[in-house]
Amino acid sequence: MITNLQVQLSTYWTQTTAGAINSNSTITTTSSSAANTSQIRDAVDRLEKAILKYIQHCTQHIKNMAENKIRLAQVQAEEYKALEDFKQIATPNQWNIHLMLKSKMKQWNTKT
Structure with missing residues (x-):
């Protein structure tokens, strides 16, 4: 996914910068064109890395x-699961203590 986005971005910037170079300067030397392309490519690479x-x-x-x-x-x-297991094995007295402690814990949690 990220590699695909990177390829698409690189293709877009290559086409965009190539079009800009061709339309801006019809008469350029080969060395200045290569330097501009290199500078633009570096900027595109930095942008791609940041993205x-x-x-x-x-x-x-x-x-x-x-x-x-x-x-x-x-x-x-x-x-x-632990509560369900406790329900299965708890005696009525243990279950009543559980219910009492449960209500106390709710009260304590709402106070803080």
């Missing part, structure tokens, strides 16, 4: 966010 670096930075940020969501979902699934 590529930006895309990679954004992609890495999105990847990290997705990995964090996956880890959170895994922890929540484990927590839910």
Whole structure:
């Protein structure tokens, strides 16, 4: 994906700069044309590298966010499984204590 974008950008800039060079100077020497092309190519390369670096930075940020969501979902699934297991093996007295502690924890969480 990024390589394809890089190729398209390079092709675009090559065509654009070649057209600009041809239309701006009809009578130029070979050495000055080569120097201009080299300078333009360097500028295009710097721009491509900056865009590529930006895309990679954004992609890495999105990847990290997705990995964090996956880890959170895994922890929540484990927590839910533990609760279901507790429901199966808890005595009525243990379940009542669980419900009491659950309400106390909710109150405590809303105070802070």
